[in-house]
Amino acid sequence: MNPNPHHLLEINDLGIQFGGLTALEHVTFSMDPGEIVGLIGPNGAGKTTVFNLITGIYQPTIGSITLGGQTLNGRKTYKIFQSGAARTFQNIRLFKKMTVLDNVRIAAHNQMDYNPLVGALRLPGYWRDEADTTYRAMKMLDIFSLTEHAGEMASSLPYGQQRRLEIARALISNPKLLLLDEPAAGMNPTETQALMATIREVRDRFGVAILLIEHDMRLVMGICERLVVLDYGQVIAKGTPAEIRQNERVVKAYLGGSAV
Amino acid sequence: MNAATRNSWILNAIALAALSAAFLLPIQSGAVNAYIVGLLITALINIIMATSLNLVCGLLGYLALGHAAFMGVGAYAAALVSIHWNVPLSFPLALLVGGIAAAITGVIIGVPALRLRGDYLAIITLGFGEIVRIIMNNMPILGGARSLRGIPRITTVPVAYAVVIICVTLMFTLGRSRHGRAILSIREDEVAATSSGIPVTYYKILAFTLAAFFAGIAGGLYAHYMGVLNPNRFNFDRSIEYLVMVVLGGMGSITGAIIAAIVLTLLPELLRGLSNYRMLIYSLALILMMLFRPDGLLGTAEFSLASIGRLFRRTRRSAQNEGRDHSES
Amino acid sequence: MNILLTQLINGLHVGSVYALIALGYTMVYGIVKLINFAHGDIIMVGAYAALMLLTSTALPFGIAAMLSVLFCVTLGVLVERIAYKPLRNSPRISSLITTIGVSFFLQNSVQMIFSPTPRPFPIRLSVPTIVIGSLKISGLTFVTILVAVLLMIALELFVRRTRMGKAMRAVSEDMQAAQLMGININTTISMTFAIGAALAAVGAILYSTAYPSVSPTMGALPGLKAFIAAVLGGIGLMPGAMLGGFIMGVAESLTKGYISTQLSDAVVFGILIIVLLVKPSGILGKHVSEKV
Numbered sequence: 001m002n003p004n005p006h007h008l009l010e011i012n013d014l015g016i017q018f019g020g021l022t023a024l025e026h027v028t029f030s031m032d033p034g035e036i037v038g039l040i041g042p043n044g045a046g047k048t049t050v051f052n053l054i055t056g057i058y059q060p061t062i063g064s065i066t067l068g069g070q071t072l073n074g075r076k077t078y079k080i081f082q083s084g085a086a087r088t089f090q091n092i093r094l095f096k097k098m099t100v101l102d103n104v105r106i107a108a109h110n111q112m113d114y115n116p117l118v119g120a121l122r123l124p125g126y127w128r129d130e131a132d133t134t135y136r137a138m139k140m141l142d143i144f145s146l147t148e149h150a151g152e153m154a155s156s157l158p159y160g161q162q163r164r165l166e167i168a169r170a171l172i173s174n175p176k177l178l179l180l181d182e183p184a185a186g187m188n189p190t191e192t193q194a195l196m197a198t199i200r201e202v203r204d205r206f207g208v209a210i211l212l213i214e215h216d217m218r219l220v221m222g223i224c225e226r227l228v229v230l231d232y233g234q235v236i237a238k239g240t241p242a243e244i245r246q247n248e249r250v251v252k253a254y255l256g257g258s259a260v
Numbered sequence: 261m262n263a264a265t266r267n268s269w270i271l272n273a274i275a276l277a278a279l280s281a282a283f284l285l286p287i288q289s290g291a292v293n294a295y296i297v298g299l300l301i302t303a304l305i306n307i308i309m310a311t312s313l314n315l316v317c318g319l320l321g322y323l324a325l326g327h328a329a330f331m332g333v334g335a336y337a338a339a340l341v342s343i344h345w346n347v348p349l350s351f352p353l354a355l356l357v358g359g360i361a362a363a364i365t366g367v368i369i370g371v372p373a374l375r376l377r378g379d380y381l382a383i384i385t386l387g388f389g390e391i392v393r394i395i396m397n398n399m400p401i402l403g404g405a406r407s408l409r410g411i412p413r414i415t416t417v418p419v420a421y422a423v424v425i426i427c428v429t430l431m432f433t434l435g436r437s438r439h440g441r442a443i444l445s446i447r448e449d450e451v452a453a454t455s456s457g458i459p460v461t462y463y464k465i466l467a468f469t470l471a472a473f474f475a476g477i478a479g480g481l482y483a484h485y486m487g488v489l490n491p492n493r494f495n496f497d498r499s500i501e502y503l504v505m506v507v508l509g510g511m512g513s514i515t516g517a518i519i520a521a522i523v524l525t526l527l528p529e530l531l532r533g534l535s536n537y538r539m540l541i542y543s544l545a546l547i548l549m550m551l552f553r554p555d556g557l558l559g560t561a562e563f564s565l566a567s568i569g570r571l572f573r574r575t576r577r578s579a580q581n582e583g584r585d586h587s588e589s
Numbered sequence: 590m591n592i593l594l595t596q597l598i599n600g601l602h603v604g605s606v607y608a609l610i611a612l613g614y615t616m617v618y619g620i621v622k623l624i625n626f627a628h629g630d631i632i633m634v635g636a637y638a639a640l641m642l643l644t645s646t647a648l649p650f651g652i653a654a655m656l657s658v659l660f661c662v663t664l665g666v667l668v669e670r671i672a673y674k675p676l677r678n679s680p681r682i683s684s685l686i687t688t689i690g691v692s693f694f695l696q697n698s699v700q701m702i703f704s705p706t707p708r709p710f711p712i713r714l715s716v717p718t719i720v721i722g723s724l725k726i727s728g729l730t731f732v733t734i735l736v737a738v739l740l741m742i743a744l745e746l747f748v749r750r751t752r753m754g755k756a757m758r759a760v761s762e763d764m765q766a767a768q769l770m771g772i773n774i775n776t777t778i779s780m781t782f783a784i785g786a787a788l789a790a791v792g793a794i795l796y797s798t799a800y801p802s803v804s805p806t807m808g809a810l811p812g813l814k815a816f817i818a819a820v821l822g823g824i825g826l827m828p829g830a831m832l833g834g835f836i837m838g839v840a841e842s843l844t845k846g847y848i849s850t851q852l853s854d855a856v857v858f859g860i861l862i863i864v865l866l867v868k869p870s871g872i873l874g875k876h877v878s879e880k881v
């Protein structure tokens with residue numbers, strides 16, 4: 001099957017096994033550029049595994065993943081990041097003992113091209129690249145209201161700001177696809193509201209497609225244009241939030257047993 | 261370069277020049293005896309060893325137990341250049357060849373070894389280090405266990421001092437470039453680093469190779485200071501000695517490594533009056549240091565004149581803040 | 590053929606000593622995830638203790654051996670309590686450096702008391718040589734292998750069958766969970782160090798009868814080799830330490846016999862590197878990957 005040129009992300013019949021245990025199978029869905037899609041399902045359904053497969057942390061047992069027409073199978077994680085898929089983590093993975101600014105600058109690594117010798121000798125290429133990167137990183141921190149914390153250690157930020165810093169770090173490389181793993185986890189309702197606004201703004205400003213895993217249904221229903229529902233490693237439903245709300249299998253998966 | 265950066269550079273440059281003058285003038289005037297000169301050269305060589313090992317242990321966060329082997333490779337390569345190749349500028353050339361030989365060894369060892377991590381990496385570097393030593397012991401061209409002799413004794417205090425300044429400056433600037441940040445990010449979180457576009461394997465090998473390169477240069481200095489080389493000088497015990505310097509200084513801190521290298525070179529000599537007890541005191545100091553200050557002297561922080569200035573300002577400000585807090589309550 | 594057999598038996602002789610020492614490394618690593626660099630120096634202290642008791646008293650060999658084992662056990666437990674326990678929650682590298690410090694400390698203390706000069710170890714034990722056909726096995730070799738194997742069986746039974754043994758396995762599996770189940774972590778860890786030190790002391794006496802020269806740095810090389818043996822078999826695993834010890838001993842002995850004495854150490858390290866590259870967790874180890 002040829003990938004549809006209009007789709008940004010195409011996942012086709014994806015499956016993975018861990019030591020004989022099937023974690024995911026027959027997962028098929030696609031995303032258009034600039035779309036916000038929610039990936040939902042009960043705990044242990046395999047949502048984060050989908051992220052780990054897209055970003056190349058795991059290699060699929062079968063199936064294919066393409067991004068902008070390029071296949072991602074067999075590619076290294078850092079290459080996948082370079083070809084335009086950036087992510088955040090469920091359990092926040094910042095570079096804790098580095099400054100907020102450096103956290104963002106690290107992800108801009110590939111947009112600079114001076115070599116180690118130029119860096120060590122502080123030749124003009126170093127100053128040019130670093131000034132440019134620092135400028136862009138500060139602008140990104142500004143969007144996420146982190147400017148005043150630029151020089152602080154990432155670990156010293158409160159939880160909500162750490163989550164925002166992770167998104168800022170992912171966005172500095174101008175990705176085509178942003179993967180957010182439970183961005184609202186541990187946030188209070190006010191913070192979640194602010195996060196929803198930020199996510200919409202990010203999509204509008206950067207034109208990036210966003211795939212997000214989230215348990216907070218108000219957030220999911222509020223900002224996602226389409227939803228993909230996973231249960232026991234399989235896609236049990238796809239559609240608009242309104243359609244998903246009506247879907248019997250989804251309700252059953254969430255409530256368990258014989259409800260409905 | 262903004263004004264604050266420039267000022268801090270100028271300040272540090274002036275301080276460095278003053279320090280150099282205070283340090284080198286007495287030696288040039290011949291007021292210092294050979295024993296002290298020997299001690300100073302040893303301390304300077306140890307500074308390069310400690311700061312270069314810091315690239316792997318501090319920046320990359322990996323434990324390596326074979327650093328002395330790279331010094332050995334560099335020492336022998338540099339010595340062979342000096343002995344067999346009598347050309348002008350042969351000494352800088354010899355040091356460079358020593359560094360490159362060690363760097364190549366670093367790549368050969370690093371590529372397979374860096375697939376492992378944590379304790380396993382420590383163990384495999386130990387194994388490789390010992391193998392390098394045993395191979396050097398069995399190579400006829402190196403004189404083997406009977407030692408290599410007749411190396412010109414060119415390393416003086418000013419020469420060693422200049423080489424140290426160059427090496428440490430390069431390591432410092434490298435550490436604060438996109439490459440240094442990439443290496444640091446691996447120490448902080450390898451998964452996050454690779455997910456942020458950092459080719460982690462490349463940077464692990466780069467850090468390891470650069471560390472080997474500078475250790476090779478230190479080896480070249482050592483060879484031209486001693487005039488005689490024996491492979492067993494570069495054994496596991498030496499690697500441990502350098503590791504201890506890095507840890508005591510605070511992993512990740514270049515200035516910490518420098519201070520620790522100086523202190524640990526001088527300390528056993530200062531304790532010479534207590535000659536029977538000195539190694540005992542040294543080992544006790546090590547244990548107590550770990551028990552009461554496990555992050556080392558400086559942690560990951562750097563010592564600089566600008567930071568002292570900041571410290572003063574901060575204490576003054578916090579004193580003011582305290583005053584305000586009291587008046588408010 | 591006879592030469593090969595003799596070399597193999599020599600290998601088993603040294604190997605069984607390595608295995609005993611390796612057990613100490615592996616048990617400590619299994620429980621506190623610490624490479625105890627001072628373990629080799631416990632061997633040295635054990636050898637000196639036995640030497641002292643044998644030369645300055647008229648005690649029979651067996652009693653002297655037991656007393657030196659007891660001395661090492663006390664030392665091992667004390668070192669853990671004073672130097673390692675306060676660092677249990679610090680970065681691993683701090684504890685590692687501390688073990689190096691303890692190693693220096695033990696070497697230098699002994700050097701101050703007894704001088705660095707090596708001393709001969711008195712072998713006051715005469716065991717008849719065993720002759721099988723044209724093959725002669727020295728009595729010491731036979732006794733060494735026998736003692737080592739018996740101790741390993743005893744240890745295996747202890748860990749499988751007794752309460753304390755089960756506690757040790759539980760703590761090495763998951764320290765926090767074990768604590769929640771009411772296991773006394775400190776006692777269990779002390780016990781581990783005590784057993785490790787006891788085995789090292791027995792190893793020391795067996796080693797000294799094979800290489801009868803006692804010096805303050807004598808523990809370094811067998812310590813390092815035993816450590817490699819532990820890694821080879823799969824560090825943290827007791828059967829791994831035994832297997833690793835025997836492989837090391839035989840490999841070393843065969844290299845000495847057929848290739849060159851000088852290169853025997855290189856072969857030992859070479860085996861280590863190959864095993865680590867092919868199967869990093871050791872011959873019997875299981876691969877564990879990080880969860881994202």
